[in-house]
Each structure stands twice: as C-alpha cells, then as structure tokens.
Amino acid sequence: MAETATPINPPLAGVQESSGGTERAVFAGGCFWGVQAVFQHTKGVTSAVSGYAGGAMPGPSYEQVSSGRTGHAESVEITFDPNQISYGHLLQIYFSVAHDPTQLNRQGPDEGTQYRSEIFAISDAQKRVAEGYIAQLDKAHVFPARIVTRVEPLQAFYQAEPYHQDYATLHPSSTYIAVYDLPKIANLKKLYPELYREQAVLVGDNKQ
Numbered sequence: 360m361a362e363t364a365t366p367i368n369p370p371l372a373g374v375q376e377s378s379g380g381t382e383r384a385v386f387a388g389g390c391f392w393g394v395q396a397v398f399q400h401t402k403g404v405t406s407a408v409s410g411y412a413g414g415a416m417p418g419p420s421y422e423q424v425s426s427g428r429t430g431h432a433e434s435v436e437i438t439f440d441p442n443q444i445s446y447g448h449l450l451q452i453y454f455s456v457a458h459d460p461t462q463l464n465r466q467g468p469d470e471g472t473q474y475r476s477e478i479f480a481i482s483d484a485q486k487r488v489a490e491g492y493i494a495q496l497d498k499a500h501v502f503p504a505r506i507v508t509r510v511e512p513l514q515a516f517y518q519a520e521p522y523h524q525d526y527a528t529l530h531p532s533s534t535y536i537a538v539y540d541l542p543k544i545a546n547l548k549k550l551y552p553e554l555y556r557e558q559a560v561l562v563g564d565n566k567q
Contacts, residue, residue, distance in 0.1 A: 363542075363546075364455055364456045364543070364546035364547075364549075364550055365454075365455050365501060365502060366455060366550050367451060367454060367455045367496060367501050368451070369445075369447045369448055369450070369451045370447040370450060370451070370488055370491065370492040370495065371491070371492075371495055372447075372487075372488055372491050372492075373445055373446065373447040373488060374445070374446045374447070374482070374484045374485055374488050375484070381405055381438050381439060381440055381441075382438070382439055382440075382441050382446065382481070383436060383437065383438055383439075383481050384436075384437045384439065384446060384449050384481065384485070385412055385434055385435070385436050385437070385478075385479035385481065385513050385516055386434065386435055386437065386449075386453050386457070386477075386478055386479070387412065387413065387432035387433060387434040387435075387475060387476065387477040387478075387479070388453065388457050388458030388460070388466060388476050388477075389433070389458050389462075389465070389466025389467060389469055389474045389476075390433060390466065390467075390469050390474065390535075390539070390540075391409035391410070391433040391434060391435050391519065391523065392409070392523070392526040392527050392535075392536065392540055393457065393458075393527060393536075393539055393540035393543050394409075394433075394434075394435045394453075394457045394458065395407045395408070395409045395435045395524075395525075395526070395527070396526075396527035396528065396540050396543065396544055396559070397452060397456055397457045397543050397544060397547055398435060398437050398449070398452070398457070399525075399528070399559040399560050399561065400544050400547055400548075400555060400556050400557075400559050401439075401444065401449070401452060401547065401554055401555070401556065402443060402444060402553075402554050402555065402556045403439050403440050403441075403442075403443030403444030403554075404437055404438070404439045404440075404444065404449075404560060405438050405439060405440060405560060406436075406437070406438040406560065406562065407435055407436070407437050407438075407560065407562075408435065408436045408518055408519075408524065408562055409433070409434075409435055409518075409519040409523045409524055409526070409562075410433075410434055410435070410436055410516050410517050410518045410519045411424050411429075411431040411432070411433065411434060411516070411517045411519060412431060412432060412434040412436075412477075412479050412513060412514070412515065412516045412517070413430055413431050413432045413434070413475075413477060413479065413511070413514075414429040414430030414431030414432075415429075415430055416429045416430070416431065417515070417517070418517055419431050419517060420520070421519060421520055421523065424473050425471075425473060427471040427472055427473050429473075430472070431473060431517075432472065432473050432474070432475050432477055433473055433474060433519075434477075434479065434516065436516045436518075437449060444554065446485060446488065447488065447492070448554060450478075450488070450489060450492050451551075452547060452551065452554065453478075454492070454496065454506075454508075455550065456543055456546045456547045456550060456551075457543060458476060459476075459502075460476050460493075460502065460506045460507065460508045461502050461503070461504040461505065461506060461507060462476065462507070463475070463476075463507045467539050468539075475507075475509065476506075476507055476508040476509070477508060477509040477510070477511065478508060478509070478510045478511075479511060479512070479513035479514075479516070480510060480511065480512050480513060481513055486510055486511075486512065489508075489510045490510050493506050493508060493510070521563075524561075524562040524563060525559075525561045525562050525563045527540045527541070527544075528559050528561060529563075
C-alpha cells in the first residue's frame with residue numbers, strides 16, 4: 360500500500376534560528392531511506408544523511424542496529440539554512456509527509472524499536488518546539504490516533520554505511536522504494552510545492 364500524507368499546519372511557536380550559518384535537526388521515522396529522500400527534496404536543506412541515533416553503542420553497524428538491541432533508531436541528520444526554511448517547517452514535513460507519527464515502533468512493513476518515531480533535539484529550544492507541536496497536533500485531532508513520537512536530546516549521531524546513502528535516488532526501481540518512498544516525495548511536492556525541490560541534494564556528490 361502506498362504511503363499517504365496528512366496536510367497539517369506548521370507549529371504555532373518556532374525556534375529563533377541564528378542567521379550566521381546552518382542549523383541541524385535529527386529525525387527518526389522508520390526506514391531512513393525514505394526520510395532521507397524527503398528532506399533531500401526539501402528547499403533550504405543542504406544535507407540529509409542517513410545514520411543511527413538514540414542508543415548507547417558507539418559507531419554501530421547496520422546489522423547491529425537491525426537486531427533491535429542497540430537502542431539506536433534509523434535516523435536522518437538534516438543540515439539546513441534557517442534563512443530558507445525553519446525548523447518548524449521541517450517538523451511540519453516530518454509529521455505529515457516523512458512518516459506516520461501514530462505508529463509505535465514500526466513504519467509500514469518495518470517493525471522494531473529501530474524504526475520508532477523520535478525527534479532528537481539539538482537544543483532546548485528544539486525540544487520545546489517539538490513537544491509543543493505534538494501537543495498542538497493532538498489537541499486538534501489531526502491524526503486518527505495519538506502521536507507516539509518521542510522527543511529526547513541528541514546524544515550522538517553516527518553516519519550509516521555508504522551503501523545506505525542516497526538510496527532512494529539511486530534505486531528508484533526498487534519495489535520497496537517505489538511502494539513506500541517515492542509516494543512520500545510525491546506528497547511533499549503536492550502538499551508543499553513551495554518547499555519542494557526537484558533536484559535532490561545528495562550525500563554522494565556533496566551537492567549544496
């Protein structure tokens with residue numbers, strides 16, 4: 360079944376970003392291939408890297424994370440220009456397009472704590488905005504069930520193996536990508552055309 364998306368309003372409150380450079384955000388929401396692809400097609404994002412966060416094991420491998428015993432979640436580290444896109448709009452895309460925030464420890468066909476919905480806040484301000492946004496969305500009953508997304512401070516982010524980077528762009532004919540990830544990109548374009556970029560910003564060629 361193809362991925363669906365729910366159009367939502369952005370957060371009522373936002374992070375006061377600095378104008379002196381780029382900022383970071385780290386999100387987990389199921390398989391990192393699709394989450395990475397969505398943000399690689401988002402205007403203002405200069406980098407989206409697949410990796411692991413949330414566990415205690417340093418430098419984990421994909422096989423170790425896939426066991427579900429490391430505490431890590433498949434995650435994406437997003438670097439963005441706050442003068443072009445806000446953290447609030449990244450959250451808007453994360454909740455409405457990148458994944459289903461009402462699924463506990465799973466997304467689509469993928470099950471386990473490594474596929475959980477979690478926001479790893481870089482700052483107290485990000486944590487406050489993310490928690491407030493979850494409360495805002497739940498109060499408005501935007502989704503048919505309550506949001507299960509966790510919000511925790513980021514301890515560390517570990518970049519995933521090279522073969523996981525840019526996966527959706529490099530393998531668009533893969534059945535998994537075609538069914539679960541390409542619809543997310545299409546939904547981004549449909550719901551938020553002003554935030555959509557046709558050309559993905561890739562890890563492999565360091566496009567900015």
